[in-house]
Amino acid sequence: MTKELSIGAVKIGGGRPLVLIAGPCVIEDESATLRHAERLMTICNGLSLPLVFKASYDKANRTSAAAFRGPGLDEGLRILQKVRDSLGIPVLSDIHSIEQVAPAAQVLDVLQIPAFLCRQTDLVTAAARTGxxxxxxxxxxxxxxxxxxxxxxxxxxxxxxIILTERGASFGYNNLVVDMRSLPVMRAFGYPVVFDATHSVQLPGGQGDSSGGQREFVEYLSRAAVATGIDGIFMEVHEDPAVARCDGPNSIPLAELPALLKKLQAIDAVARS
Structure with missing residues (x-):
């Protein structure tokens, strides 16, 4: 069993039921971010599913220099603070440099280290020292x-x-694959483990100047991951993925989310029984 952590009012790990970490890939603007957060909160309240809202204030690793990165640190944190204050749900976003750690820690409940930066000792240590x-x-x-x-x-x-998140492993060019063995391997360290279902079906750089994705496989990978007994599921969602400004091809349409989450909760209950 993994350690139980408190993220605001949300508790994850320690044998507790599944937690959802979800939101749009990037903060597109204030109204869209609040709208997505409100819809997610309504969905999760209806399912009694704990929610941590995520959205990136900056996507520093976009494929193309012309790609939309987000509003930046100051404006992005202001919007996430508004989500936190107005809706009362914990918030998560990526940090990319040591200089971002202190201001981000004043707003965020969870500091996320992006996959490409997971070995950056100074960044990881600075984030850890915030508590x-x-x-x-x-x-x-x-x-x-x-x-x-x-x-x-x-x-x-x-x-x-500490939370550890699996998001797939490089498999040749422009492709990822998920080894489900990684989930129990990482859970054996004693900390909650989350499966990032939507980034795991990403095709990095697969569209030349942007990443592609295969959202049709999100449900199958999610079901398999939840069956291993993970502590949380991570999904990027959008009201209309076709017009999302980042990671639309692997984002889940909000309208399809409730049915998928119900299936995952049922599998989670069996896995813990």
């Missing part, structure tokens, strides 16, 4: 057992509020 929950995405280039060293970096800084 906030640190969600580290496993790099596409790492074996699951290598994440024990990342856990060690966070813990060595005096922080035991």
């Amino acid at each position: 906030k929950t640190v969600n580290v995405k496993k790099g596409q280039f790492l074996a699951p057992w290598d994440m024990k060293n990342v856990v060690g970096k966070v813990a060595a800084a005096g922080n035991e509020n």
Whole structure:
């Protein structure tokens, strides 16, 4: 059993039922972000499913220099603070540099280390020293057992509020594959493990100047991951993925989310029985 963590009013790990981390890939604007957060909260309240809202204030690793990155640190944090204050739900976003850590920690409940930066010791240590929950995405280039060293970096800084997220491993060019063995391997470290269902079906750089995706496989991978007994599921969602400004091809339409979550909750209940 993994350690139980508190993220605002949300508790994850320790044998508790599944938690959802979800939101649009990037903050597109204030009204859209609040609208998505409100719809997610309504869906999750109807299912008695704990929710952590996520949206990136900056997507620093976009395929093309012309791609939309988000509103930036200051404006993005202002919007996430509004989500947190007006709806009372915890919020998560990515940090990309040591300079972002302090201001982000004033707003965010969870500091997320992007997969490409999971071995950046100074960034991981700075995030850990805030005392906030640190969600580290496993790099596409790492074996699951290598994440024990990342856990060690966070813990060595005096922080035991650790979440590990699986998001697929590089498999040739422009493709990812998920080894479900990685989930119990990482859970054996004693901290909550989350499966990123939508980034795992991403096709990095697959459209030349942007990433593609295969959202039709999200449900199947999610069902398999939840059956292993994970602590949370991570999904990027959008009211209209066709016009999303980031990761539309692998985002779940909000209208389809309730039915999928009901299936995952049923599998989660069996896995814990």
